[in-house]
Amino acid sequence: ETGDMILVNKYQYGLRLPVLNTKILPIGEPERGDVVVFRYPPNENIDYIKRVIGLPGDKIEYINKKLSINGKPVPIGEIGEYYDEAKMQSLEEFLEKLDKTEHHLLLNPRAPSSVYPLSSHTDPKACDYVPGGLVCTVPKDKYFVMGDNRDNSEDSRYWGFVPEKNLVGRAFMVWMNVSKPSRIGFFN
Template identity: 75%
Template sequence: EYTAGFFPIIFFIFVLRSFLFEPFRIPSGSMMPTLETGDMILVNKYTYGLRIPVLNTKILDVGEPQRGDVVVFKYPPNPDIDYIKRVVGLPGDKISYINKKLEVNGVPVPLKDDGTYFDEHKMQELIQSEEKLGETTHKILTDKYTPSGAYALPTHTDPKACEYVPGGLVCTVPKDKYFVLGDNRDNSEDSRYWGFVPEKNLVGKAFMVWLNVSKPSRIGFFD
């Protein structure tokens, strides 16, 4: 009877994590300044449709990722690993990232200076800028000492969809796939290197920091 009393609670947690919300911990600085190492985040799992747990088969189409969304997904070269990045390119988009300048379908993405950011872990000062993707305005970081450029890893999902040029690359996003970047642009392994995120790999949209033990002030919603 004692064990049976816990069943409704266990079932509720299972449903909550499988279909609605799931917590994740940020393990690296690739999404600074939006997300920092140690942030515990919540991911909305039904934003992009309800899926059957384990099989990851979509059973209800609710919405699609938009430019600027911060998404958690299964890393294409190894689906056992969860990654988090920001959606930059939608299916069919032409993405250009050359000399640290981003263009979507031939239009430069609005960017303005926003001072500097001090990376406490690497003990270095980075350039902070404000970027606008779609309806989302957020901050990104670049390192003036890191040279421009990108290259394709052997595990690249669609090497023929990208052209690597001096200082960066130009890609056309394949059908049912997404181009993603980290906000910490010079410290992120993302679509510039391993390719695109298939729609089936999406886990959900990240939307808030619910805990950071060392920095409680970081708790709250983010873009």
């Protein structure tokens, strides 16, 4: 949320040479459900934070706001209404399970389900845009990421995939939020 200050483990996915960002010691790889910080592919001077949905080789389908990975629907359970104070609107809140990670996600029932590629898309041939969504196959050494506020997130559905070399680390904790101290703590 706005105002969150987060801690990021920059070594979880390997030791890298500064500036060159070349991995010199592989330690681990992102897992489906990890919240990662990465350099935004269309402008690598900007850091983004999103959730890993697809791993290299995965087939991702996001059609009519329903997510499937490798042909299997991702389980979600309805929680109820969520009121976004900043935008003064009600959203629907769900609990989504990606492998062993459960997390909350938001959907706006009034937002259209269509998605479209931006001109800065990293791999436009890896995705087919269909009515109500898209179908993508994640290329080698790249990741498909999405925001948890699905209808208010510019993510892999629009600009493509995150190259492994752009990963900064895994976010794991909100360590401060001055306006909402209750947000402090670990998250999935």
